[in-house]
Amino acid sequence: MKRIITAIFLSGILISCNSSDKTKTTIKKYSETETVTESISGMGKQLKAIDTDEALIATALMAAPEESRAACKVIGYNMAGEFVTLKEGDNQFIVLADNPKQTGFSAACYHKDLEPFMARGRVLNAVGKTSQEIFTIREAEMKSGQLKITSGSTLHIYYGANALYDSETSKVGGAQLRYVVYMPWATAASTGLPNAPVASNHPWIMNPGTHKAHIMISPLSEEYKK
Structure with missing residues (x-):
């Protein structure tokens, strides 16, 4: 049975936006009473x-x-x-x-x-x-x-x-x-958004100029919210 580990706070900006991009492969095995x-x-x-x-x-x-x-x-x-x-x-x-x-x-x-x-x-x-x-x-x-x-289609990721x-x-x-707001082929020039995050919870454009161009909005870190 897999040992449960306590949570760690996520901090900073997370730039991965595909919900299937979790690279960890350990199989979770739990009993009903855990x-x-x-x-x-x-x-x-x-x-x-x-x-x-x-x-x-x-x-x-x-x-x-x-x-x-x-x-x-x-x-x-x-x-x-x-x-x-x-x-x-x-x-x-x-x-x-x-x-x-x-x-x-x-x-x-x-x-x-x-x-x-x-x-x-x-x-x-x-x-x-x-x-x-x-x-x-x-x-x-x-x-x-x-x-x-x-354009404008939104992905909500709970992670x-x-x-x-x-x-x-x-x-x-x-x-x-x-949150990810898809805007295919958009760029910093066409949107006025930066190509990299300026601060936590600030929108920026990821994959600019490609089919997967999107506005990325990542959450405030726990430390920032205090």
């Missing part, structure tokens, strides 16, 4: 392992705007390791649940029009393409019109170092939100 009694990020409650499909759904929905969660579609790997639809939905959002076979926590919410682009990335990743190869292939497909990203949650609120211990 809890943590220490306070994580000031929550002061016992946190449980995310060890059921219901918990995967509940925590994934924290990436979506609160008023939209009930009608969101949730997809992702279930506890059996199968990529499935975990919850049906009929609004504009698709939520990608945390992968229980990877350490840490990362769930994402995005507009349903982004699903072809996201799905293409998952397919290419599954056949062993590297991050750079995926970038190059999707850029070519964007230029040819095979793929499309509507943290732990995969432990409060079963009453569904909040993940120490998790934070960051």
